[in-house]
Amino acid sequence: MIVNLEQDGWQVIYHRAHALLAAQLAGQWRRKDAPPRLYETVAAISHHDDLEREWEGNELTRAGTPLDFTLEQGTSVEQLSEQIESSRYRGRWVTLMTSMHISRLTEPSRGTSKELDKFLDEQLELQQQYQKELEIPKEDVDAAYAFMQWCDRLSLILCQQKLPEDERALEVSKGPDGKRYDVIQFRDNRVTIRPWPFEDEEFTVNVETCKLSQVKFDSNTELREALQQAPIEVLEWTFEKR
Template sequence: MIVNYTADGWQIIYQQAHALLAAQLLHEWPAFLPLDKWVGLLAAVAQHDDEQPNWDGHYGLTPAGAPANFTMKEFSLEQAQGVLHSARFQGRWRSLLTSMHLSKLYETLRGDNKTTDTFLDEQQANQKRWIKQLNLQRVEAQQAYDLMHWCDRLSLILCRHELPEMSRSLEIYTGMDGQRYDVVRPAESGPLIVHPWPFQEKQFTVSIETSLLQQLQFKDDAELATALREAPIETLTWTLKSRI
């Protein structure tokens, strides 16, 4: 979960919903891949946070009983293996992109334990094999993955309310081509500006559903789960536009 503290309590965004927001952003990019690979990229983005493990004990809570933000949770090998397993049913291209994302997220954990190292080694081997089987160059795969990571990053910026105040810009991502993209909110309630503008349309709107919790502390996962099922839903929207 993505957990934001507000004046009224907790704003909860499921990670799967964040992924769907990332896919909305990708949908607005001009396609630069053949249809099958472009749709595969969309699928990889939309489903990259699936296979979240079931809450068990205090998996969904901090030690103080508050909803736990995903950044507070340890690496879940089960979730990583699950999302990769699901990707394989949609083919090698989807699997390749998902594997590259797992390497990007978790390569920094190398050396922590042998099990994680083995999983990371498997990703490197799988990626080399799939790139060869698909008759791709590594640079082609990296270009597609960079866009996946770009959309993931901007979605997280929006979901976590990370936009700076006073019209200051925030870097979204710099890809292998060296091009840096920034996002800025010129006015408190106005459209967001992405520069340079990469999208097809000059302006569009994206949205996500959130759950609102007024209760600040929970005794266990079951109580949190019940509260989330009964929580009111709010839709957040953002309009993005070109400077021109």
Template sequence: FSLEQAQGVLHAARFQGRWRSLLTSLHLSTLYEPLRDDKPELASFLDELRARQTRWMKELHLDKVQTQQAYDLLHWCDRLSLILCRNELPEMGRAVEIYPDPLGNGQRTAHWVRQPGGPGSPVVVTPWPFADKELVVSVEAQQLHQLRFRDDAELAAALHFGPTQTLCWILQPG
């Protein structure tokens, strides 16, 4: 945990509007609230986040339910993207839970992701939450072969000058 980094993330989000700031602050709260009692310097930051969230919700004319639904969707998508980008799909077609998807009525349903055909094959999401019958998602990535770097500057240079590749996944209903 880095308080300075968390503050920087929130500061950067602020330049993209209140909606982005609200969702970012909710995500920071989710990530760091469990550390509140262990890190005294964190308590005031989390209290400030709560105050800003209340203000932004009021300014955006959102209630707690609407805000939570929007954040839950973001959290679900974030978790799926982390599973894909970190190559955390289990082997042998086994499934891993994405995140309980909000149904909009206060209930949740578990969503699972698996890749029954192995690497490079379609990724199956169960139950299927999308209107389209298939969805293609992609991300640009830099693959580094060096395992250690002297400092952040060396890592940043390797990322900046390294080759960029596009990783793609085809998502299908299970």
């Protein structure tokens, strides 16, 4: 989960909610410049964090505070395999995008265990197999995954409250066209992307957050109950072409 410290406690955003925000952004992309198999790619974006089940695992730091995902110790090969298997229900394209995402995040850990190395090798084989079966050029597959990564990155910038102050630009990442895109928040709190990649000249996206007033917790059970009873706040961002 994404955890932001506030003056009156914690703001918690579930990873699946962050993924849904990424899908909202993807759905706004200019249609004529959209990557291949847009709707299936949006489905992959929306479900790419289905592995995260914040009510089931350990979500506390050693100090008893809610655990932000950047502090997590990693995910087991069993869990990663489960996510790949789950994505198969949505078809080969969604599985391909999910596999590429897991590969990108996990490849830096290659060499830490034989089990992980075997899993990573299997993902590369799966990606080659599905690309061949779907008869889609490698450059189109790469463009679609760059699009997925771009939407995921922008969603994280918003959820982690990382929009720069003073109308400064922050690079999101390269888009499916290979171009650099920057995000800027203006003093009126409206947001723009340069160059503008979206269909409409103005739109609003949102994400739901849980507000926790309790700072520390004695157990995951206590945190889970607090999250399930916490007030919900909707965060909104209005994007505008400027």
